[in-house]
Amino acid sequence: MVTVSANLIQSHLKEPKVKQMFRLMETDIEVQNTLRMSNVMAVERLKYNDHGPVHSKIVSGSALEIFDLLSQEVTPTTIENNVCSLEDAKVIVLCGSYLHDLGNSIHRVNHHIHSCVIANPILDRLLRKVYPEDAGLAVRLKSEILHTIFSHENEVECLSVEAGAAKIADGTDMAHGRTRIPYRTGKVDIHSLSALS
Template sequence: MSDSAAEEETRRVYSPDEEHSFPDEKLNRVLAFIDEDEEITTYLEAQNINAVDRMRYNDHGSKHIEIVRNRALCLYDLLKAGNVDFNGARQQGLDEADESVIIALAATLHDVGHVVHRDQHAYYSIPLAADILDRILPEFYDVAESVRMKGEILHAILCHHRSETPLTTEAGVIRVADALDMESGRSRIPYEHGGRGINTLSSQAISRVSLQQGDSSPVLVEIAMTNAAGVYQVDNLLKAKLEGSGLEDEIRIVAVNTNETREQLVERIEL
């Protein structure tokens, strides 16, 4: 395996062509559909205007959504391989194949509320996402299934906000995956425009996030940081989202300071 292939395997990128620990045919059809959807594409572009252009906040646009959705699906794959129970679709009488669709659609639409305002965006996302789902879900589900899927997706969207408690494993995955988009590229634009707030500086200190199968838990998340400022991303943001997600015992997080040229205030953090 080449170095680049090995790195991609460690970082994990969801590929429809690979084998997964869950039924993926329906998910792959939904992903192909939404990737070509003009309304969704426009929302993902427009939602960055308030967040980045007007408020100098970290990226919440198309790239953020791509990363969050990818990491959510990779988390889901690892958790399924570890026999973690997913209750959202099951308790609604939906199929196992619908678990990943809930996760993918929630990850895609969780930040659309930014087109209204960055503040309280999770609550603005609900009516906007509901309208989109009313159009998309009937392409794949009957009326009763669409209603149940819509409820589960909206629950996961709402619960990516730390003030709300996930009641399903699917929602817990979205909550954690959202916090795993923390690498330096996310804060590039506000940093280049002079942004020096803690969110920007701490993100600049994160060089790499990788997901892999763990030894003591189904998932091991390894975070490489080049500066102690990265502690804020790990301890204040990621830890806060992991707590209450329902996945605290399933995901092990290790952050290591890889900067060997300076005296290190922090060498390693483990959650």
């Protein structure tokens, strides 16, 4: 049995490029401070649940766990389409799930679009470090990561297994009553009440 927590990601850092990308995002000033501002907007101003660094780690670990399970039964879309290798597909899942809520730093409305805008230059910078020998692959991965970020919104259809794993994982962040934060802060609406069920 798998326990969903911020530590789950550690069991998915076996491949060198996945591990390197995770370490880069964890130590990147822009990524970490944008996630911090996502929490300011979501938790402090809107009284929503966590959308910051801990949420990013939890969702990333869950997404990679889901992706590993799915990959045992179905061919990942990026491999089927000859976009990249399995290790690279995991980098897509990792980045898409880790960066999916950056846009909350601006506003909840259209945050999936804002997340793509914010992530675009970050991905250019970080992918160059992980893939210095293959600029073309880095561009392809960036497209897939941005698709994963964009399609995490409920109304947007996922067009890849990778994006689907991240989208499903976003709903798994319920560890230790974390989704009850809005209710405890006095917010009573359908979201806070459903978190209590």
